[in-house]
Amino acid sequence: MRYHYYAGRLFIIFLVALVLYFQYAPADKDGEPEMAYLPYLQEVFEEAEDYEYALEDDEWSVVLDADNNEIGWFVSTTPYLDDIYGYAGPVPLLITVGEDGEIADIVLLPHDETPGFMTTVKEEGLLEKWEGQTTEQASQMDVDTVTGATMTSEAIIKGIQRRLEMVGYEPVATAPLRAADITPLVASLVVYLLSLAAFFKWAGFHKKRSVFLFLNVLVLGIWTTQMLSLSFFRSLFRMGLPWPSQPFMVLLLLSAILFPVITGKNHFCSYLCPFGSLQELLCRLFPGAKLRIPSQFRPFLSRIRLVYLVLLVALVFLPVTITLENMEPFAGFRPAAAAVSTLI
Secondary structure: OOHHHHHHHHHHHHHHHHHHHHHHHHOOOOOOOOOHHHHHHHHOOOOEOOOOOOOOOOOOOEEEEEOEEEEEEEEEEEEEEEOOEEEOOOEEEEEOOOOOOOOEEEEEEEOOHHHHHHHHHHHOHHOOOOOEEEEHHHHOOOOOOOOOOOOHHHHHHHHHHHHHOOOOOOHHHHHOOOOOHHHHHHHHHHHHHHHHHHHHHHHHHHHHHHHHHHHHHHHHHHHHOOEEEEEEEEHHHHHHOOOOOOOHHHHHHHHHHHOOOOOOOOHHHHHHHHHHHHHHHHHHHHHHHHOOOOOHHHHHHHHHHHHHHHHHHHHHHHHOOOOOOHHOOOOHOOOOOOOOHHHH
């Protein structure tokens, strides 16, 4: 009964948040985007005073100086490639080309990515790898993702490649697929299959739960960062299902929704959440170290938890700029990129 009580409350909160989202979400508009690109273009072209935005996705926009002379060109990955997700959603970019026909700079536009992940990307010099290349060369470059910011860097690489394809060059998809491109997905699927074996108690695998917990933390937590985070849900409700770019995340979402409905048991939280697996693994390794909260404090803490839940759900839907990653523990699996508040 207590479970249904809280489930009902959560459902009401969800409906309220959904109404608020559609109330405040900006409407889509046709024609030239509202974003003012000039300040970003002036970072690359000192003499830039204006630009002519190309409304067709296969045309280059023109950068103009004070005398209305063409001094460069650019294309934006948004809104055309907003289906390519990083850790916390799309990573919009400006691809700029100088008068010599070579890539002048890759400029980051406003985004919702975790600051720590983006700092790692910048420190590794990912955005400079395309500079000095012709657009055709850049569209076919073989660039590796950045360790410690895999999803963010992968979104940047795919965004640049696909946007350059759209303006007329050979698709990068014709290049041979490397093992490094599919290894994280394959490893994640192996963990998922093992979770099914444990859930349905196939071949006695549920007796090896500690081994599975370790694999879950290692693969889904530390290596691939595949978690149903607040950032993921914010991107989900703003941009839709990221099926083309993050199929495994969609699989996790479906498991979290369908398993409780079909089986009455929670598959994701018990078997696929890296944070939950880490907690259980630590309890198994250090059984005497578990913190016991006095019973008189539990009602108060339960109310605090509910208030915090309402706040987080509201932040997912409302058009605010707060970094949600700092309010949840998942970014802690990448300590170098996580905020201090997350680690604490």
